[in-house]
């Protein structure tokens with residue numbers, strides 16, 4: 001199977017990386033695309049320098065160009081993808097903060113979709129949920145990325161008379177559940193075997209000021225929390241973009257196994273010490 005992961009900024013891939021590793025492991029082809037290089041996102045070093053009085057600032061950081069920052073982030077992105085076995089990594093030359101939903105981005109994504117012809121797409125949700133504190137009059141980069149992906153998917157599904165491309169329809173779309181409450185997610189992928197790689201990936205994003213302490217806290221409190229809620233060690237969560245169609249209702253091997261576990265086995269599993277599925 002061919003999977004295409006499309007994210008707003010390089011670091012966003014991390015939230016789905018353990019899942020990607022499982023697909024690579026079973027022989028699926030995974031392509032990772034960041035719509036932007038994240039050149040204006042999380043430049044924490046610059047933010048900290050600008051907080052100082054002008055005479056105390058480290059000018060090597062202040063004078064560093066956006067391109068330099070983006071180049072180091074691009075290297076980090078490639079290294080992180082490598083950790084999870086993803087070799088086909090692409091960064092598009094669009095700017096972030098804000099990502100504008102333009103025809104140019106939609107066309108570029110459409111070309112990648114025609115090229116990869118994935119059966120499955122992992123990306124951001126094209127909507128935001130009403131939240132009384134963060135329901136702004138504009139959308140953030142992640143939602144904008146989700147919208148551009150939807151538009152590109154629509155674009156490639158209709159015959160392209162001018163360029164002669166055969167239409168392509170994706171079979172399934174999953175949105176990362178990382179920014180959504182647990183009750184909003186449909187699928188939990190058990191990434192307990194990938195948790196060390198998830199922590200390493202956080203540390204690799206040095207340009208965002210990440211440290212081993214931050215990596216530990218972030219993965220334990222996020223993937224750890226999602227896993228805890230699902231009675232497993234660590235989880236990456238997803239929201240189904242498309243309805244699942246089948247002749248019968250589905251239940252996974254993992255759900256069957258969990259149902260058969262004793263209380264003690266379940267606790268061991270939930271604390272990351274339980275048996276592997278395979």
Ligand SMILES: [Zn+2]
Nearest residue numbers: 008009012142
């Ligand atoms: Zn992001």
